[in-house]
Amino acid sequence: MPALAPEQLDHFAREGYVVAKGVIDPAKVLDPVITEYAACLDRLAHQLHAAGEISSPHADLGFSDRYIQICRETARVHNQFFDFSLPFQNVQPDTPFWAGPAVFRALTDPDLLDAVESLIGPEVYSNPVQHVRIKPPEHHLPKNQYGNPILGPTHWHQDHGVVTEEADDTNMLTVWFSLEDTPIDKGPLMVVPRSHGMGLLPHCNGYMGNRPEFAGGQQIPEKLFAAAAAIPLPVARGDVIFVHRQTVHGSYSNTSEEVRFSFDLRYNPSDQPTGRIAFPGFVARSRKNPQSELRDPAEWHRLWSQARSYMSTINQDGQIDVPFRRQVDAALCA
Numbered sequence: 330m331p332a333l334a335p336e337q338l339d340h341f342a343r344e345g346y347v348v349a350k351g352v353i354d355p356a357k358v359l360d361p362v363i364t365e366y367a368a369c370l371d372r373l374a375h376q377l378h379a380a381g382e383i384s385s386p387h388a389d390l391g392f393s394d395r396y397i398q399i400c401r402e403t404a405r406v407h408n409q410f411f412d413f414s415l416p417f418q419n420v421q422p423d424t425p426f427w428a429g430p431a432v433f434r435a436l437t438d439p440d441l442l443d444a445v446e447s448l449i450g451p452e453v454y455s456n457p458v459q460h461v462r463i464k465p466p467e468h469h470l471p472k473n474q475y476g477n478p479i480l481g482p483t484h485w486h487q488d489h490g491v492v493t494e495e496a497d498d499t500n501m502l503t504v505w506f507s508l509e510d511t512p513i514d515k516g517p518l519m520v521v522p523r524s525h526g527m528g529l530l531p532h533c534n535g536y537m538g539n540r541p542e543f544a545g546g547q548q549i550p551e552k553l554f555a556a557a558a559a560i561p562l563p564v565a566r567g568d569v570i571f572v573h574r575q576t577v578h579g580s581y582s583n584t585s586e587e588v589r590f591s592f593d594l595r596y597n598p599s600d601q602p603t604g605r606i607a608f609p610g611f612v613a614r615s616r617k618n619p620q621s622e623l624r625d626p627a628e629w630h631r632l633w634s635q636a637r638s639y640m641s642t643i644n645q646d647g648q649i650d651v652p653f654r655r656q657v658d659a660a661l662c663a
């Protein structure tokens with residue numbers, strides 16, 4: 330896929346996001362990721378079974394049903410087992426993560442990077458603010474203290490709000506795609522078009538608002554933006570959504586019977602800070618110095634292992650040695 334077309338770049342600049350169809354080749358890039366995750370799930374199932382937490386490894390079930398069954402029986406979600414990132418607090422030397430070769434190849438897919446390059450320029454850094462999200466149908470999940478599913482809608486936020494102040498001037502681009510189709514009933518990404526012109530809005534901790542299904546999370550109060558203008562962005566495999574760092578977005582409930590399975594990645598120009606200093610990024614593309622590109626998936630895995638070792642020595646038991654979150658002005662949240 331060549332760079333995005335001028336109309337797509339205009340759409341991004343004007344609306345704060347663009348949905349680009351068919352950027353990624355699903356058979357080449359996404360199927361190997363799914364195969365890798367199926368092996369992770371198999372390992373998780375056997376571990377939990379050996380620990381007596383589930384009645385069977387459920388090896389007869391496909392990925393989605395197997396993951397749902399495991400969440401039901403353990404009454405929790407297991408996203409960290411698959412994620413190519415780490416928690417901010419209380420990391421242990423054996424906290425699970427998955428930074429496998431197929432995931433690395435997805436992050437460095439040349440077709441994807443061509444599109445990214447057309448939005449942020451030729452020196453492309455893989456910013457470590459990134460996740461796989463495996464969201465089970467909500468009705469299978471236990472509830473939190475607010476009566477909402479323990480993994481439900483994503484609260485309204487700007488991705489600029491989830492990095493530290495040192496990245497305030499970083500041109501960080503959000504890249505969202507699903508591993509399986511994400512129709513409306515799976516709770517796709519939702520964006521508020523043109524909300525990126527308002528600057529950084531306050532992200533308020535434990536905000537209750539007046540929509541019970543969003544109560545309690547860290548979020549931008551709905552009165553501060555045009556929440557009613559939000560639109561869902563259902564996508565097929567291979568499509569990619571590009572989101573400006575100040576576009577207000579979230580996602581709604583998964584009311585289907587299958588998991589919602591997506592990646593969200595960030596890229597920024599290589600000479601700008603990532604805003605997540607304790608986690609490793611890498612040069613994904615450099616036209617100036619191609620030799621600086623990271624091409625070895627094993628090295629990427631090593632960087633994350635090193636980050637885990639470091640994290641297991643800091644940010645324990647409520648202590649904040651290295652901040653991951655920005656300060657919020659409480660007066661703006663009242």
Ligand SMILES: O=C(O)CCC(=O)C(=O)O
Pocket residue numbers: 462482483488503504505518578579580591593594
């Ligand atoms: O997938 C979601 O539910 C939220 C993703 C998101 O906020 C992001 O990609 O920045």
Ligand SMILES: [Fe+2]
Pocket residue numbers: 486487488578
């Ligand atoms: Fe986000």
